[in-house]
Amino acid sequence: MTIRFLIADRDPACIQRLTSILTDSTDTYCKIVSRTSAAEASAALKSKCYDVALLAYDFVTDPRFELFDFHGPTTNRTAIIILSDSPRKDWAFAALQKGAQDFIVKDTIDSFGLIKAVTYAMFLKCKEFELRVSALRDPLTGIGNRNLFDEQAATLLNQAKRGQEKAAILFMDVDGLKAVNDTHGHALGDRLLNQVATRIVGQMRESDVVARVGGDEFVAMLTHINTPNSITLIEHKLNHAVSQTPYRIDGIDIQIGMSCGSAIYPDDSQEISDLIQIADKRMYEKKARKKATPSPSPVLYWSKS
Incomplete structure (x- = not known):
């Protein structure tokens, strides 16, 4: 099994630390793509399908990032985790309201916390997708509604x-x-x-x-x-x-x-x-x-x- 990650943050050191945790803390093969600007992150999400995207909060609020509404069709199978420099509740609420599965503060990330966040985000996204598919299908014939x-x-x-x-x-x-x-x-x-x-x-x-x-x-x-x-x-x-x-x-x-x-x-x-x-x-x-x-x-x- 391969899990496809997109990590987008302005700080290369943060990207490296997250990459190390993901590759060292799980037996699952992780294919990781990184981006260091909002425009690049937005383009990456549009062009490819990822299982998990870890996105800097300042990226997803940047006008050049076009996919802040994660309920849209482009990211409807990607679990979104927002990375923040600050533990602000209003930021966390805004991210979750837009469809992100989790919101974590970068300074508090450790191996256990990150793996738990990724696992839970993927679980939530899978259930969300199953419910969405069920809601879009005609229960009698199984074709679309x-x-x-x-x-x-x-x-x-x-x-x-x-x-x-x-x-x-x-x-x-x-x-x-x-x-x-x-x-x-x-x-x-x-x-x-x-x-x-x-x-x-x-x-x-x-x-x-x-x-x-x-x-x-x-x-x-x-x-x-x-x-x-x-x-x-x-x-x-x-x-x-x-x-x-x-x-x-x-x-x-x-x-x-x-x-x-x-x-x-x-x-x-x-x-x-x-x-x-x-x-x-x-x-x-x-x-x-x-x-x-x-x-x-x-x-x-x-x-x-």
Whole structure:
């Protein structure tokens, strides 16, 4: 096991002392990177992932240090320990309030104290990350929820802007879920939704993001949209995957449908919220056209023989 450390302090002697304690007091291999300015420390945290960052308090309050809010996505897996020259309670409170796991005074650091602080900070960060992941997942299907989608979609949109590429939002709604719930109960309907989510995810690339955002509603964001027909083809694949093969649950084969609407960045809008609304509206327009067209029920049942 390797623990990756970032030590950032203006005093090279402090960095050397902390490095010696970490390397001499544990059997775990420590990979240590050091920085002696706020700008360098900020750049280091942005460019690489560290398990633990020991940061001088005057660095993280420096205007050139851009990551003082440690709840942000760049440092959400890095345990933060603030190093201070003074045992000021207001400094400690400010650091912890911003998301740091510990605050230690440099003059009081010894081998036991530093190792204890590092161990506890990593434990707290691990638990925080587990809770965060749990809060961003749909408990029924295991895929992302709306909060996670918003975070990931914002990141993908920024990438598309920088690369001057097209991206797309897909809004999907399961046709016939209410009939399933009314006939067979919500427990079976939930299992059906779980299988629907699996099929949707199976049609996505690793670079795409998908989430469940409502009872029978899913949303996805796709990047690297090369041609105008790409979205049409993807919608067709999704409809085929979700609707073509019946779902077998408790000896019952269930056939459902799906309605899907899309919106393209930057053609339809440059804002995520607008793109979702446009895709949602187009999905409901398609659903309304289906209802207006006489056809067999989208949900069929076959009892187990």
